[in-house]
Amino acid sequence: MFSEKNIVLIVSGGIAAYKAATFARLLIKEKAHVKVVMTKSATEFITPKTMAVLTNEPVLTDLFADPTDAKIDHISVADWADYIFVVPATANIIAKIANGIADDAASTVLAARHTPLIIAPAMNENMYRQKAVQKNLQNIVADGDIVIQPAEGLLAEGYSGQGRLPEPADILAYSELVLHQKQGxxxxxxxxxxxxxxxxxxxxxxxxxxxxxxxxxxxxxxxxxxxxxxxxxxxxxxxxxxxxxxxxxxxxxxxxxxxxxxxxxxxxxxxxxxxxxxxxxxxxxxxxKLKKQTSGQxxxxxxxxxxxxxxxxxxxxxxxxxxxxxxxxxxxxxxxxxxxxxxxxxxxxxxxxxxxxxxxxxxxxxxxxxxxxxxxxxxxxxxxxxxxxxxxxxxxxxx
Ligand SMILES: Cc1cc2nc3c(=O)[nH]c(=O)nc-3n(C[C@H](O)[C@H](O)[C@H](O)COP(=O)(O)O)c2cc1C
Missing domain, CATH: 3.40.50.10300 (CoaB-like)
Structure with missing residues (x-):
């Protein structure tokens, strides 16, 4: 489904950001063209260099990176995309998506989007269960975007709960399923x-x-x-x-x-x-259990x-x-x-x-x-x- 498609992969600053590298690789294996946008916090967890080398594309991290460049990157990236993924999605970027806030490169690309958006929230369980986070997720779903439920399991804090980023292969499979279903x-x-x-x-x-x-x-x-x-x-x-x-x-x-x-x-x-x-x-x-018969039959x-x-x-x-x-x-x-x-x-x-x-x-x-x-x-x-x-x-x- 993603073969020859243009995918913008937005990485926000959660502990699961390292899994975005595997996810990018899976997309490339599917023959997708991938461009990565990272929040400033995401770069604390995984380097833009890693994502650039994996995707063979420059990574957008800063809205105002090159003041001499006349091109408006966040708009051209949003226009280029057939699909936009946010993997992982922090509580912070979820709030921005739900409310149309555009205060960095990642959230401004999201504010300028006009193609399907799939987000994979990942955070501590108490953060995930927070009313504000749940309301924001409900609003995102109500707006027609796709939210992939976080998985249950061991969290970075050392205890179990719901909040883990699902495995990259499952994010891919689930996204394909939901996108197909929407046209089914x-x-x-x-x-x-x-x-x-x-x-x-x-x-x-x-x-x-x-x-x-x-x-x-x-x-x-x-x-x-x-x-x-x-x-x-x-x-x-x-x-x-x-x-x-x-x-x-x-x-x-x-x-x-x-x-x-x-x-x-x-x-x-x-x-x-x-x-x-x-x-x-x-x-x-x-x-x-039947025993061997003496008759041989x-x-x-x-x-x-x-x-x-x-x-x-x-x-x-x-x-x-x-x-x-x-x-x-x-x-x-x-x-x-x-x-x-x-x-x-x-x-x-x-x-x-x-x-x-x-x-x-x-x-x-x-x-x-x-x-x-x-x-x-x-x-x-x-x-x-x-x-x-x-x-x-x-x-x-x-x-
Ligand atoms: C070690 C560490 C791990 C973090 N993990 C998460 C996380 O898994 N999910 C989350 O929503 N926020 C997490 N945060 C908090 C975010 O980094 C913080 O809210 C930040 O403002 C998010 O920025 P961004 O949404 O622009 O990437 C973590 C912070 C630290 C210091």
Whole structure:
């Protein structure tokens, strides 16, 4: 989102100012063009030289630095920006932003801005909870700017509380999410997505599962959140971290998943079944760990699990229902049959026998089937790009 964009990074004078260096580097890694403006206090914590070398640009610190220069720096910097970040934002600069005070280079650039502003407050918890600071933050949000909540954790004062600057990668991810959401096409929609592979216990230490990594479902959750949706992710096993801005519920078995999805159905607008659900479970999982059998054989009795997509298809009213079909042969035929039989509105089919497609890979190649439309074949691409195309298609159909 920030690739080839002009970013003004304003650094104010808090103890977390050193993290602005990492943040600048991340932006540059995203191929953004970065210019840094620092308050006088910020230069007590990190040198302008560091920021200049990292960004390969001069750093603006003084409104009146060069009296012979006819150029008005604070205006040209504000005009140049596609986005302005304040990382970290002190209580002081927050007060200036909220009240339009312009008494140094940083606050004057801010007063002259006309592009989206994202600020990341960081301070001692008592300062953060101060009524004046909270009122100023509320005013900044009410003016349409973005405030990233400080994180909880160990503060510079040696005790824990809310006030820490979030990690630079989280500031970047959260900013992208919120900026996307502001332009999103799924505002006010509740999207429920299942992901990962279900786990069916054999005994307390063993289970039956499948190769699903959860990557596709997690990418869908991220893509739905980017479009401004309220997203609930019902996640079976995966090693992935919970996506930012998404309510994630962790479950184990197909029965747990069925319970969560059925409970979520009435309040959902869009239901996406991307989890790989075990068709069968052990009829009676052993209470204690199974010992080796003297016969040299172990027979497990399996019983069928609920068909969650079919359950949702039978129960749904206005909800838009999306299923996934991972097949190794006769892909489109199976997917078409599944679309109709399960009463789904969209079926995303992938041939998991192909290289780089489906389970565990970061890429996927899918065909989207909808009722009364020609199948849409998407090229092989990373799972987030696939997810964005799927959410785009859903938003077109339901809006
Ligand atoms: C060691 C030290 C650490 C500080 N850390 C913070 C901080 O994390 N957050 C904050 O709002 N102010 C902090 N301050 C206070 C600010 O530096 C002070 O309010 C200053 O006026 C801010 O100026 P600026 O907003 O122009 O950068 C700290 C001050 C000192 C001396």
């Amino acid at each position: 096409r799924l505002q006010n929609k509740h999207v429920v997505i299942s992901a990962g592979g279900t786990v069916e216990p054999i005994d307390p230490v063993r289970y039956i599962s499948n190769r699903s990594s959860g990557k596709m479902g997690y990418a869908l959750a991220k893509a739905a959140a980017e479009q401004g949706a309220q997203v609930t992710l019902v996640s079976a096993t995966t090693t992935l971290s919970d996506p930012i801005g998404v309510k994630t519920i962790h479950i184990q078995s197909a029965q747990d998943l069925s319970d969560q999805m059925m409970a979520a159905l009435p309040a959902a607008d869009i239901m996406i079944m991307a989890a790989a659900v075990s068709d069968y479970r052990i009829s009676e999982p052993a209470v204690n 172990l027979t497990l009795t399996l019983v069928e699990n609920p068909d969650i997509l079919a359950q949702l298809g039978a129960m749904k009213k206005e909800q838009y229902l999306v299923g996934f079909a991972a097949e190794t042969q006769n892909l489109l035929e199976y997917a078409q049959t599944k679309l109709v039989k399960k009463n789904a509105d969209m079926l995303v089919a992938n041939d998991v026998s192909k290289q780089q497609v489906g389970f565990g890979y970061d890429t996927n190649q899918v065909t989207i089937l909808t009722k009364n439309q020609e199948p849409q074949v998407l090229p092989l691409q990373d799972k987030l790009s696939v997810a964005r195309k799927i959410m785009q298609k859903i938003s077109e159909v339901i809006n």
